[in-house]
Amino acid sequence: MEYSDQKLVQLFRDEHRKEEAFTLIVNKYKEKIYWHIRKLVILHDDTDDILQNVFVRIWKGLENFREDSQLYTWVYRIATNEALTFLNSKKKRFFLPIVDYENQLANSLESDxxxxxxxxxxxxxxxxxxxxxxxRLVFNMKYFDEMKYEDMSEILDTSVGALKASYHHATKKIEKFFETD
Amino acid sequence: MKKLDNIEKTNPFKTPEAYFDKLSERALNSIKNDTEIKTIPFSKILFRAAAIIILVITSITVTYYFTNSEKEKESKTNIAEISNLENYLDEASIINKIAEDSVVANEYFENNFNDFQNDTTEYLVENMDYISLLAEL
Known part of the structure; x- marks a missing residue:
């Protein structure tokens, strides 16, 4: 039996069923969240570290979750923020400009x-x-996950128009990459 | 130009075997570890309290030391000022000062004494008991 998000939040607030509810939430979202992060940070080990942080954040934040948004978009937002924070810290740690780190990731793919x-x-x-x-985030969510622009808008806190424009530009750049490379 | 639609949409990434199976268990362990890390042991709290007390005592001592040395400096300056004053006052200037003060006092006394004398005469004239005076004479 699969509980609704609302029911899961209610269960989590019951001290005796907190762990059970949390396990159900993890089981419901683990794969979606994993792939969402993985496509952004590329490497499995990094994804795994981020995913553990996301679960800790969910555990800590769910008590005060106000249900202004859906649990699904809230979880995605946490995952997105954690992944972006991770990428930024990685770039700062190695004093590398953005392009270099992404180049490094692209090269590591062949031997991954x-x-x-x-x-x-x-x-x-x-x-x-x-x-x-x-x-990259917008492209992955739309192209691979086939997510609705409205949901993406809520997760990324960006207007639907801006997301459509972003996806259009991304598509053009990728097609151009295929043409020139 | 190669269209994205012509590329097969598949997930090229994979995970270690059975990775997702133990994920919820690992997630719960991470949370427990995170909570344990955040719980500060009593010895650490004691150490921090001792450090704070030492810091407070040190700052009080330092403040006391500096405040006292300031006061000491101030009193020494006052003594120095007084001794300088003594050097500047010679005997002649002191005598002049006393003489000036006496002149002022005398003028005041003279003016006020005349008024007092007039008032007394006026009173005696008005209130003279002639019968008693004649009897005594």
Whole structure:
């Protein structure tokens, strides 16, 4: 039996069923959140670290979750923020400009044991890695996850119009990458 | 230009085997670890309290030391000022000063004494008891 998000939040607030509710939430969202983060940070180990942080944040924040938004978009927002924070800290730690870190990631894909895409998939990932972070995020959510613009708008706190424009630009850049590379 | 629609939409990434199976258990462990890390042991609290007390005592001592040395400096300056004053006052200037003060006092006394004398005469004239005076004579 699958509980609704509202029911899960209610269960979590019951001290005796807190862990049970949390396990149900994790099971409901773990894969979606994992892939959302993974497409952004590319490496499995980094994704795993971020995912653990996301779960800790959910545990701490769910008590005060005001239900102004859906649990689904709230969880996604936490995951997105954690992933972006991680990327920024990684760039600062190595004193690398944005392009260099993304180049490094693109190169590591070829030897990554957890990447099994063909040549075109590899090229597509490299093309995606040339995009600015936010554009990459929008592209992944729309292209791979086929998420609605309205949901994306709530998660990323950006207008639907801006998201459509961002996706359009991202698509053009990727197609141009395929043409020139 | 290669269109994105022509590329097969598949997930090229994979995870270690059975990665998702133990994820919720690991998540709960992370939360417990996080809570344990955040719980500060009693010895640490004691150490922090001792450090704060030492800091307060040190700052009080330092403040007391500096405040006292300021006061000492101030009193020494006052003594110095007084001794300087003594040097500047010679005997002649003191005598002049006393003489000036006496002149002022005398003038005051003279003016006021005349008024007093007039008042007394006026009173005696008005209230003279002639019968008693004649009897005594």
């Amino acid at each position: 044991a957890y990447f099994n895409g063909d040549e075109i998939q590899l090229k597509l990932q490299k093309a995606i890695l040339t995009l600015p972070e936010k554009q």
